[in-house]
Amino acid sequence: MSTATEEFLLGMAGLEAAASKIASPTMGYASTRSAEYLQLNGLHVVSFSLLEDFLRRRTLEVLTSIGKANVKFEYFPDNMKLHLLQETFKGINFYLGRKTTENKLDTLLIDILSINTAADENLAYMPSEFSFGRSQSNISLTQVVAFLESFGVSVSATFSSLIARLRYEHLGSPEGIFSRLAENRNMAAHAFNLNFNLVEFINDVKIAFKVLAFVYDTSLSHSLFQIKQAAIKGEPIKDFNADTICLKSVRYDSLKGEWQVMRQIGENEDQQKPIKEKNLHAKLDAFRNGKHDKEDTVYVINSAGALQTWIQPI
Structure with a gap:
């Protein structure tokens, strides 16, 4: 960050x-x-x-x-x-x-x-x-x-x-x-x-x-x-x-006790592998340091529906 x-x-x-x-x-x-x-x-x-x-x-x-x-x-x-x-x-x-x-x-x-x-x-x-x-x-x-x-x-x-x-x-x-x-x-x-x-x-x-x-x-x-x-x-x-902006949302699902991940660019959406509740910080570090999807903006919405944090391409 x-x-x-x-x-x-x-x-x-x-x-x-x-x-x-x-x-x-x-x-x-x-x-x-x-x-x-x-x-x-x-x-x-x-x-x-x-x-x-x-x-x-x-x-x-x-x-x-x-x-x-x-x-x-x-x-x-x-x-x-x-x-x-x-x-x-x-x-x-x-x-x-x-x-x-x-x-x-x-x-x-x-x-x-x-x-x-x-x-x-x-x-x-x-x-x-x-x-x-x-x-x-x-x-x-x-x-x-x-x-x-x-x-x-x-x-x-x-x-x-x-x-x-x-x-x-x-x-x-x-x-x-x-x-x-x-x-x-x-x-x-x-x-x-x-x-x-x-x-x-x-x-x-x-x-x-x-x-x-x-x-x-x-x-x-x-x-x-x-x-x-x-x-x-x-x-x-x-x-x-603006349609070229790729957003990767990480939203908490309280019923499943996990973070749901969705990658969206334009009208295309791709449901990705969910993140276990305790693994969020490690996964965000992986997003920051990984070699793939560097053009994505990753943002986190917590269980209260509030924007918690985000990561940008630059």
Whole structure:
């Protein structure tokens, strides 16, 4: 598992534990200044910050992986090259505007090295940490969409396909989920008029935040995996199609006491050998380290119907 994914999931588990300790406000004492309200208010801010941290760090992980595979910047689609450079310069400028003079020189020198890999066709690409999500205080849906679309992802179609295949259509569109959670964060941070709804928050931590992270990660990983493979083979980059994403679901069957495995690509499904309950972790390690089906995204749905973890091609 990627470090960004592992730490994001640990953070979500911590949030769930923290939220479970908050009591509902005493009747008639649901003030926006009560201890219970302030605790939940703070957790709304932290939860969205954890999502933002995941989006930034996971993006950097995937871009770095492509560079380590010796893919050159010149091989990227033109829109992707332009977007990466523009966002890097915007991100650096935003960062420098908020830092002391002592920090500015080191930051510029380090990022000049990264930017040079975009200009020198003999160097493998090394992304700047400012490549995505650093040009303003909070990541917006507009930024997410523009970034993914710069390298050929049809965001609406891909997100819709993925959430349907996860069987989470009842949550609404990923774009709608993101907008709602971002609005909750902004109200909690600035307005103190967020409704006290502990059950909704816990459900968001258990499911909604993870679904958003998964949908973004899967779109990012598969589209850039396709670019990486084309570059390594010296082939033209094909248009990205959400139907080409191969998902391997691992869902717990409480009646049989085992994990059911289904591999799906497009409309084709293949029921695979189930996993004994106690063998899940060993099997996930095998998925990570195996030589076959490296283009698959493997995800686990636990007995409560919640997304538990996932593994990506990159």
